[in-house]
Amino acid sequence: MxxxxxxxxxxxxxxxxxxxxxxxxxxxxxxxxxxxxxxxxxxxxxxxxxxxxxxxxxxxxxxxxxxxxxxxxxxxxxxxxxxxxxxxxxxxxxxxxxxxxxxxxxxxxxxxxxxxxxxxxxxxxxxxxxxxxxxxxxxxxxxxxxxxxxxxxxxxxxxxxxxxxxxxxxxxxxxxxxxxxxxxxxxxxxxxxxxxxxxxxxxxxxxxxLGRVKGNKMVDMQLTNIKLQDRAAKMVMSEIGVSRQEAEALLEKYGNVRGAIENYNQTN
Missing domain, CATH: 3.40.50.10490 (Glucose-6-phosphate isomerase like protein; domain 1)
Incomplete structure:
Protein backbone atom coordinates (compact mmCIF):
# COMPACT_ATOMS: atom_id res chain seq x y z
CA MET A 1 0.00 0.00 0.00
CA LEU A 210 -30.93 18.89 -6.00
CA GLY A 211 -31.65 22.62 -6.40
CA ARG A 212 -30.21 23.78 -3.09
CA VAL A 213 -28.18 26.58 -4.68
CA LYS A 214 -29.49 29.48 -6.76
CA GLY A 215 -26.90 31.20 -8.96
CA ASN A 216 -23.99 30.74 -6.58
CA LYS A 217 -25.88 31.43 -3.35
CA MET A 218 -26.86 29.17 -0.45
CA VAL A 219 -30.52 30.20 -0.54
CA ASP A 220 -31.65 27.50 1.90
CA MET A 221 -28.96 28.00 4.55
CA GLN A 222 -30.06 28.06 8.18
CA LEU A 223 -29.81 31.50 9.77
CA THR A 224 -28.19 30.32 12.98
CA ASN A 225 -25.86 33.23 13.75
CA ILE A 226 -25.38 36.95 13.14
CA LYS A 227 -22.93 36.40 10.28
CA LEU A 228 -25.39 34.21 8.37
CA GLN A 229 -28.29 36.55 9.08
CA ASP A 230 -26.25 39.42 7.67
CA ARG A 231 -25.29 37.40 4.60
CA ALA A 232 -28.91 36.41 4.03
CA ALA A 233 -30.14 40.01 4.30
CA LYS A 234 -27.60 41.14 1.72
CA MET A 235 -28.64 38.32 -0.62
CA VAL A 236 -32.30 39.32 -0.38
CA MET A 237 -31.50 43.00 -0.84
CA SER A 238 -29.43 42.25 -3.93
CA GLU A 239 -31.93 39.86 -5.48
CA ILE A 240 -35.16 41.85 -5.13
CA GLY A 241 -33.95 45.40 -4.48
CA VAL A 242 -35.48 46.01 -1.07
CA SER A 243 -34.09 47.89 1.92
CA ARG A 244 -32.19 46.24 4.73
CA GLN A 245 -35.18 46.59 7.03
CA GLU A 246 -37.53 45.01 4.47
CA ALA A 247 -35.08 42.18 3.83
CA GLU A 248 -34.80 41.40 7.53
CA ALA A 249 -38.57 41.44 7.89
CA LEU A 250 -38.97 39.00 5.01
CA LEU A 251 -36.34 36.67 6.47
CA GLU A 252 -38.01 36.82 9.87
CA LYS A 253 -41.33 35.89 8.29
CA TYR A 254 -40.24 33.16 5.90
CA GLY A 255 -37.16 31.74 7.60
CA ASN A 256 -34.65 31.65 4.74
CA VAL A 257 -33.48 33.44 1.62
CA ARG A 258 -35.44 31.26 -0.80
CA GLY A 259 -38.70 31.76 1.05
CA ALA A 260 -38.16 35.51 1.36
CA ILE A 261 -37.45 35.97 -2.35
CA GLU A 262 -40.11 33.63 -3.71
CA ASN A 263 -42.89 34.97 -1.52
CA TYR A 264 -41.94 38.58 -2.25
CA ASN A 265 -41.99 37.90 -6.00
CA GLN A 266 -45.39 36.23 -5.75
CA THR A 267 -46.97 39.24 -4.05
CA ASN A 268 -45.28 42.04 -6.01
Missing part, protein backbone atom coordinates in the same frame (compact mmCIF):
# COMPACT_ATOMS: atom_id res chain seq x y z
CA UNK A 2 1.43 3.34 -1.03
CA UNK A 3 -0.05 5.00 2.05
CA UNK A 4 2.25 2.79 4.14
CA UNK A 5 5.38 3.35 2.07
CA UNK A 6 8.29 5.20 3.65
CA UNK A 7 8.24 8.99 3.45
CA UNK A 8 10.32 10.73 0.80
CA UNK A 9 11.91 12.59 3.71
CA UNK A 10 13.95 11.32 6.63
CA UNK A 11 15.50 12.64 9.84
CA UNK A 12 12.45 14.86 10.33
CA UNK A 13 13.44 15.59 13.91
CA UNK A 14 16.59 17.28 12.61
CA UNK A 15 14.74 19.70 10.31
CA UNK A 16 14.11 23.31 11.23
CA UNK A 17 10.52 24.45 11.62
CA UNK A 18 10.84 26.31 8.32
CA UNK A 19 12.01 23.20 6.48
CA UNK A 20 9.28 21.07 8.05
CA UNK A 21 6.60 23.50 6.90
CA UNK A 22 8.04 23.88 3.41
CA UNK A 23 8.35 20.14 2.91
CA UNK A 24 4.86 19.37 4.24
CA UNK A 25 3.48 22.03 1.92
CA UNK A 26 5.45 20.59 -0.98
CA UNK A 27 3.84 17.20 -0.40
CA UNK A 28 0.41 18.81 -0.10
CA UNK A 29 0.82 20.32 -3.56
CA UNK A 30 0.47 16.84 -5.05
CA UNK A 31 -2.98 16.17 -3.58
CA UNK A 32 -5.19 18.21 -5.97
CA UNK A 33 -3.54 16.55 -8.96
CA UNK A 34 -4.34 13.12 -7.53
CA UNK A 35 -7.95 14.20 -7.01
CA UNK A 36 -8.12 15.56 -10.57
CA UNK A 37 -7.28 12.11 -11.94
CA UNK A 38 -10.26 10.69 -10.07
CA UNK A 39 -12.86 13.15 -11.43
CA UNK A 40 -14.37 10.59 -13.85
CA UNK A 41 -14.92 8.22 -10.91
CA UNK A 42 -16.40 10.99 -8.79
CA UNK A 43 -18.71 12.08 -11.62
CA UNK A 44 -20.03 8.57 -12.15
CA UNK A 45 -20.88 8.20 -8.46
CA UNK A 46 -22.46 11.65 -8.13
CA UNK A 47 -24.75 11.01 -11.10
CA UNK A 48 -26.03 7.83 -9.49
CA UNK A 49 -26.46 9.46 -6.08
CA UNK A 50 -28.52 12.30 -7.56
CA UNK A 51 -30.87 9.89 -9.34
CA UNK A 52 -31.66 8.16 -6.07
CA UNK A 53 -31.85 11.24 -3.88
CA UNK A 54 -34.40 12.75 -6.25
CA UNK A 55 -36.51 9.70 -5.39
CA UNK A 56 -36.12 10.33 -1.66
CA UNK A 57 -32.87 8.51 -1.03
CA UNK A 58 -30.26 9.45 1.55
CA UNK A 59 -26.48 9.62 1.55
CA UNK A 60 -24.69 7.65 4.26
CA UNK A 61 -20.97 7.84 5.00
CA UNK A 62 -19.19 5.09 6.93
CA UNK A 63 -15.58 5.14 8.08
CA UNK A 64 -13.15 4.74 10.95
CA UNK A 65 -10.62 7.08 12.54
CA UNK A 66 -9.75 10.16 10.49
CA UNK A 67 -11.77 8.86 7.54
CA UNK A 68 -14.86 8.42 9.69
CA UNK A 69 -14.48 11.85 11.24
CA UNK A 70 -14.27 13.47 7.82
CA UNK A 71 -17.53 11.80 6.82
CA UNK A 72 -19.22 12.99 10.01
CA UNK A 73 -17.99 16.55 9.37
CA UNK A 74 -19.28 16.59 5.79
CA UNK A 75 -22.66 15.18 6.81
CA UNK A 76 -23.04 17.60 9.72
CA UNK A 77 -22.38 20.62 7.51
CA UNK A 78 -25.14 19.85 4.98
CA UNK A 79 -28.17 20.89 7.08
CA UNK A 80 -26.89 24.37 8.03
CA UNK A 81 -25.41 25.01 4.59
CA UNK A 82 -28.26 23.75 2.44
CA UNK A 83 -31.25 23.61 4.77
CA UNK A 84 -31.76 19.87 4.32
CA UNK A 85 -33.10 17.54 7.02
CA UNK A 86 -30.55 16.20 9.48
CA UNK A 87 -31.14 12.62 8.32
CA UNK A 88 -30.63 13.27 4.60
CA UNK A 89 -26.84 13.03 4.79
CA UNK A 90 -25.68 10.75 7.61
CA UNK A 91 -22.16 10.27 8.96
CA UNK A 92 -21.41 7.07 10.86
CA UNK A 93 -18.07 5.98 12.25
CA UNK A 94 -16.63 2.93 13.95
CA UNK A 95 -16.98 3.29 17.70
CA UNK A 96 -19.95 5.65 17.50
CA UNK A 97 -20.08 9.38 18.14
CA UNK A 98 -17.74 9.06 21.10
CA UNK A 99 -14.97 8.04 18.70
CA UNK A 100 -15.13 11.48 17.08
CA UNK A 101 -13.12 12.82 20.03
CA UNK A 102 -11.46 9.73 21.46
CA UNK A 103 -10.31 6.66 19.52
CA UNK A 104 -12.16 3.44 20.35
CA UNK A 105 -9.76 0.51 20.27
CA UNK A 106 -10.40 -2.16 17.64
CA UNK A 107 -13.77 -0.67 16.66
CA UNK A 108 -12.74 -0.58 13.01
CA UNK A 109 -12.00 -4.33 13.03
CA UNK A 110 -15.67 -5.37 13.37
CA UNK A 111 -16.95 -6.18 9.87
CA UNK A 112 -20.56 -6.51 11.07
CA UNK A 113 -20.94 -3.25 12.99
CA UNK A 114 -21.36 -0.77 10.11
CA UNK A 115 -24.53 -2.42 8.87
CA UNK A 116 -25.81 -2.58 12.45
CA UNK A 117 -25.15 1.18 12.68
CA UNK A 118 -27.03 1.78 9.42
CA UNK A 119 -30.00 -0.47 10.29
CA UNK A 120 -31.85 1.98 12.61
CA UNK A 121 -32.23 4.34 9.64
CA UNK A 122 -34.24 1.66 7.81
CA UNK A 123 -32.12 1.73 4.64
CA UNK A 124 -33.73 1.19 1.25
CA UNK A 125 -32.75 0.86 -2.40
CA UNK A 126 -32.76 4.65 -2.95
CA UNK A 127 -30.05 5.17 -0.34
CA UNK A 128 -26.31 5.40 -1.01
CA UNK A 129 -23.52 4.20 1.26
CA UNK A 130 -20.04 5.64 0.74
CA UNK A 131 -17.21 3.92 2.57
CA UNK A 132 -14.25 6.13 3.44
CA UNK A 133 -10.95 4.39 4.16
CA UNK A 134 -7.51 5.70 3.30
CA UNK A 135 -5.97 2.24 3.53
CA UNK A 136 -8.78 0.54 1.65
CA UNK A 137 -8.70 -2.41 4.03
CA UNK A 138 -10.80 -1.35 7.05
CA UNK A 139 -13.11 -4.28 8.02
CA UNK A 140 -15.83 -1.93 9.34
CA UNK A 141 -16.05 -0.30 5.92
CA UNK A 142 -15.65 -3.46 3.84
CA UNK A 143 -18.39 -5.26 5.75
CA UNK A 144 -20.73 -2.27 5.64
CA UNK A 145 -20.35 -1.91 1.88
CA UNK A 146 -20.81 -5.62 1.24
CA UNK A 147 -24.00 -5.79 3.28
CA UNK A 148 -25.36 -2.53 1.86
CA UNK A 149 -24.73 -3.76 -1.66
CA UNK A 150 -26.39 -7.10 -0.92
CA UNK A 151 -29.43 -5.18 0.35
CA UNK A 152 -29.69 -3.28 -2.94
CA UNK A 153 -28.25 0.08 -1.88
CA UNK A 154 -25.93 2.05 -4.13
CA UNK A 155 -22.34 1.78 -2.88
CA UNK A 156 -19.29 3.95 -3.43
CA UNK A 157 -16.02 4.54 -1.64
CA UNK A 158 -13.09 6.93 -1.24
CA UNK A 159 -9.74 5.20 -0.83
CA UNK A 160 -6.11 6.23 -1.25
CA UNK A 161 -4.59 2.96 -2.44
CA UNK A 162 -5.18 1.24 -5.76
CA UNK A 163 -6.89 -2.15 -6.01
CA UNK A 164 -8.08 -2.34 -2.40
CA UNK A 165 -10.65 -4.58 -0.75
CA UNK A 166 -12.85 -1.55 -0.03
CA UNK A 167 -12.81 -0.60 -3.72
CA UNK A 168 -13.77 -4.14 -4.68
CA UNK A 169 -16.70 -4.02 -2.28
CA UNK A 170 -18.13 -0.85 -3.87
CA UNK A 171 -19.92 -0.47 -7.19
CA UNK A 172 -18.46 3.00 -7.73
CA UNK A 173 -14.98 3.22 -6.20
CA UNK A 174 -13.05 6.48 -6.08
CA UNK A 175 -9.31 5.88 -5.80
CA UNK A 176 -7.16 8.92 -5.03
CA UNK A 177 -3.60 7.67 -4.78
CA UNK A 178 -1.58 10.36 -3.02
CA UNK A 179 1.56 8.32 -2.30
CA UNK A 180 3.63 8.15 0.88
CA UNK A 181 2.88 10.55 3.71
CA UNK A 182 5.40 13.09 5.04
CA UNK A 183 5.28 11.20 8.33
CA UNK A 184 5.24 7.57 7.21
CA UNK A 185 1.75 6.08 7.48
CA UNK A 186 0.11 9.22 8.89
CA UNK A 187 -2.92 9.23 6.61
CA UNK A 188 -4.46 12.18 8.46
CA UNK A 189 -2.17 14.23 6.22
CA UNK A 190 -2.29 13.90 2.40
CA UNK A 191 -4.83 11.07 2.36
CA UNK A 192 -7.11 12.96 4.75
CA UNK A 193 -6.80 16.11 2.67
CA UNK A 194 -7.68 14.17 -0.48
CA UNK A 195 -10.71 12.60 1.17
CA UNK A 196 -11.92 16.00 2.39
CA UNK A 197 -11.59 17.45 -1.11
CA UNK A 198 -13.56 14.57 -2.63
CA UNK A 199 -16.26 14.80 0.03
CA UNK A 200 -16.58 18.53 -0.68
CA UNK A 201 -16.99 17.74 -4.36
CA UNK A 202 -19.58 15.03 -3.81
CA UNK A 203 -21.85 16.80 -1.33
CA UNK A 204 -21.62 20.19 -3.03
CA UNK A 205 -22.36 18.90 -6.52
CA UNK A 206 -25.19 16.72 -5.19
CA UNK A 207 -26.81 19.63 -3.37
CA UNK A 208 -26.53 21.87 -6.42
CA UNK A 209 -28.13 19.16 -8.56
Missing amino acids: TTENASHYDHLEQMSVHDLLVNINQEDHTVPFAVEKAIPQIEALVNEIVKRMKLGGRLIYIGAGTSGRLGVVDASECPPTYGVPFDLVIGLMAGGDGAIRKAVEFAEDDAEQAWKDIAPYEPNANDTVIGIAASGRTPYVIGGLQQARAAGLLTGCIVCNAGSAVARAAEFPIEVVVGPEFVTGSTRMKAGTAQKLVLNMISTSVMIQ
